Amino acid sequence: MSRNIKELEKKISYSFSDEGLLKHAMTHSSYVNEKRLKKTDCNERLEFLGDAVLELVSSEYLFFENPKMPEGELTKLRASMVCEKALAFCARDLDLGDFLLLGKGEDATGGRKRDSITSDALEALIGAIYLDGGFANAKEFILNHVLNDLEGKRLFYDSKTILQELVQGNSGKGICYELVGEVGPDHNKSFQVEVRIGDTTYGQGIGRTKKAAEQEAAYQAILKLKNRKA
Structure with a gap:
């Protein structure tokens, strides 16, 4: 991790009670493989959890923001809001790639700026906040860092x-x-x-x-x- 974890907490406006969860969220599988750690030490399980929390929060947000929009259009809009490119854009705003624990090979080949890696790390971060501080804190993070300025973000990634x-x-x-x-x-x-x-x-x-x-x-x-x- 090339930058201090406290700096990341400032960026996301959330302080972890269990800093181990934040480190876990920033641990890529390439680092785990290189260090011969347990497979579950990487952030993939937290990513799985964060994805579910993100889907619920974004669904609720769209449901109330678009009271006349039919289900099919809501589904398409949600998909565009939380797709890999959109999440990678949000991760870039937070410089999330700079805080990742990556294997040397992945780091050398530009992994810190790879959309697939940074978008997964953002979902893992959401999962970690959910476990550490509950649904309300995870929702606040998503509203402030994922669902903010949607028009501007789409303008860039699309x-x-x-x-x-x-x-x-x-x-x-x-x-x-x-x-x-x-x-x-x-x-x-x-x-x-x-x-x-x-x-x-x-x-x-x-x-x-x-x-x-x-x-x-x-x-x-x-x-x-x-x-x-x-």
Whole structure:
């Protein structure tokens, strides 16, 4: 763990009675395997629990926020709110990857920024808060760090789709993503992508995958288009 656990407690606005639970939530299976610990010492069981708590809280939130929305639409909306990309976005806001206990190999290959790892860690953290402080504290964390600014989060993690909708609805011009640079060794590479609408460059993005770089570029393009309309 590259940063102090007390710093993480400040970020999440919750102090654990049992700090062992917080450490458990931040322990990835690669660390457990490397240290030859028990399989149950990793955060997967806490992730299982946190996922259930998150589903209940997000379902209740949507139920009362959208009193006329039918069940099918509620289900789709909940799925988009708690999908891997959305949770990874929330984890990034908390710098959660910096607090993870990872195996050396996983750490060296960019595991601290991998969406699948950080989203699972966020669910494990929810499970740990639930066990340590009960449902009310887990719910408060979810409302403050997962269900806050939903529109802004979707704008980022679903930016390619939103940009496509914006451009089709207004100009009808084609969107092109072009890889313009690569930095770093093969096992820990960053990609730089530009997005063009017609012949004009509207945004640039950098990410650990081409897809992540495209999302960032699309996000920058959306902001530029929105500023022009303002």
